[in-house]
Amino acid sequence: MYSGGNASSLPLVGGSSEPTIKDLSKPGRRAFNYPKLDVPEEKIEHNCIKVEKAPLPEVSEHDLVMHFSRLAHRNFAVDLGFYPLGSCTMKYNPRFADWVASLSGFSNLHPATPGKYSQGSLEILYKLEEYLKNITGMDNASFQPPAGASGELTGLLIIKEYLNNNNMSNKKNIIVPDSAHGTNPASAKMAGFDVVEVATDINGLVDVDELKKLVDENTAGLMLTNPNTGGLFEEDILEISKIIHDVDGLLYYDGANLNAIVGVSRPGDMGFDIVHSNLHKTFATPHGGGGPGSGPVAVKEFLREYLPGPIVIKDNDNYEWYQPKYSIGRMHGYHGNFLVALRALAYMMLLGKEGLDSLGSYAVLNARYLASKVSSTIPLAYEKPCMHEFVATVKELKKTNKIKAYDVGKALLDRGFHSPTIYFPLIVEEALMFEPTETQTVDTLDDLAETLSIIINELINSTESFENYPKNLPVGRPNELIPAKHLTVNWGDFELLEITE
Numbered sequence: 001m002y003s004g005g006n007a008s009s010l011p012l013v014g015g016s017s018e019p020t021i022k023d024l025s026k027p028g029r030r031a032f033n034y035p036k037l038d039v040p041e042e043k044i045e046h047n048c049i050k051v052e053k054a055p056l057p058e059v060s061e062h063d064l065v066m067h068f069s070r071l072a073h074r075n076f077a078v079d080l081g082f083y084p085l086g087s088c089t090m091k092y093n094p095r096f097a098d099w100v101a102s103l104s105g106f107s108n109l110h111p112a113t114p115g116k117y118s119q120g121s122l123e124i125l126y127k128l129e130e131y132l133k134n135i136t137g138m139d140n141a142s143f144q145p146p147a148g149a150s151g152e153l154t155g156l157l158i159i160k161e162y163l164n165n166n167n168m169s170n171k172k173n174i175i176v177p178d179s180a181h182g183t184n185p186a187s188a189k190m191a192g193f194d195v196v197e198v199a200t201d202i203n204g205l206v207d208v209d210e211l212k213k214l215v216d217e218n219t220a221g222l223m224l225t226n227p228n229t230g231g232l233f234e235e236d237i238l239e240i241s242k243i244i245h246d247v248d249g250l251l252y253y254d255g256a257n258l259n260a261i262v263g264v265s266r267p268g269d270m271g272f273d274i275v276h277s278n279l280h281k282t283f284a285t286p287h288g289g290g291g292p293g294s295g296p297v298a299v300k301e302f303l304r305e306y307l308p309g310p311i312v313i314k315d316n317d318n319y320e321w322y323q324p325k326y327s328i329g330r331m332h333g334y335h336g337n338f339l340v341a342l343r344a345l346a347y348m349m350l351l352g353k354e355g356l357d358s359l360g361s362y363a364v365l366n367a368r369y370l371a372s373k374v375s376s377t378i379p380l381a382y383e384k385p386c387m388h389e390f391v392a393t394v395k396e397l398k399k400t401n402k403i404k405a406y407d408v409g410k411a412l413l414d415r416g417f418h419s420p421t422i423y424f425p426l427i428v429e430e431a432l433m434f435e436p437t438e439t440q441t442v443d444t445l446d447d448l449a450e451t452l453s454i455i456i457n458e459l460i461n462s463t464e465s466f467e468n469y470p471k472n473l474p475v476g477r478p479n480e481l482i483p484a485k486h487l488t489v490n491w492g493d494f495e496l497l498e499i500t501e
């Protein structure tokens, strides 16, 4: 840790301090030097020209590089450690896909380049659409939505337009399970629907009897992820889809959990009409940090003309942009996050059919292996065998030893593992949700299970407060709510707020 220079006294947990780039500034220092001017200096006079010097930090190049490299190493990253963040599919993504996306023919192409001068890029989208159609069992896709939540909104706007065009504008209700990701009800509401919640039964699946009571002529559709957010496969999906279709409602598949079923089953065959895929989870772009994502929406043939346009079509050997007839309009300024889509195609072609066919199976195998190990330390929320992720709960440990999911997550971070997702799904008390993905070795899974058992023992037998965890990280327990509610982007106004429960 840096200790020289004029380090600030910012109170970071763990006893460390780090100067800001402004603290390192010394007048006259430069990270670069221009050659001496060898032409006469020309003064530009204009009232828009700023006369005061910009208050930028003055640092040497090496200080600059060291500063930002040090900061970067304070972050937990998927390249540094195991990241079993449930629902987020933080798998390791091969460097090959990054290399393809960095090729200048792709990365320097302006998105407004007309189709006839960017045939290669149109071909990429067309080919990726073919792969996605095969994987999801759908007929057409648009790549505009830049994330999963945006895909959800797109899908719901498509449902709305379709219902309006077919004299069914009375249909106002979108049914969402109580276990759903928060973006599901939020997207339905944003699209102008009313949200109707359906309960989960004791086995962790949609309560079908409850669903039957909720469905009527006002049902516009159902949003579901399968496997669901408890990591369980909705076994009654064919019955569920019949119940919704019988009243002319549509089925929306939240593809956030597609990683579990790639190569094994397809939402299209389960009865879903619209699917978004999170390319940034399942196919070679890490999810998280709000970074660029891609949530293409694929639909069955009867909804093709409602897709956000333009979409790519092929005419003989030419690729062209096509504007669907009843398109809901644009969901993105250009064609979505093209380089994320490109990474996905590179990844799919690298794995080939064999690799893609076994992806979901290995993801499930790893999750079941880890679940069986973890269950000897922390009970699982559901007895059914999990799919690609599973939920454990420290509800009892909270009662007996005041151990919370939050404490376990922090203690894991202290020992080099990212925390699993905590307090989600909301219907499980003190939930810890693990998703190992297919990219982890059995040794890493064993390490995590063993570390977890050591931590729980330590927490049970400890006489000190659990709130002292983490002890070894530069940042400990910042208040996670305040920055979300009161965004402060000025360093000078920044205060690191400790949790005061």
Ligand SMILES: Cc1ncc(COP(=O)(O)O)c(C=O)c1O
Binding pocket: 087, 088, 147, 148, 149, 150, 181, 183, 184, 225, 229, 254, 256, 257, 278, 293, 295
């Ligand atoms: C089940 C589920 N649905 C939807 C989303 C939203 O996806 P995105 O973060 O790409 O908007 C997530 C995100 O992790 C998710 O886990």
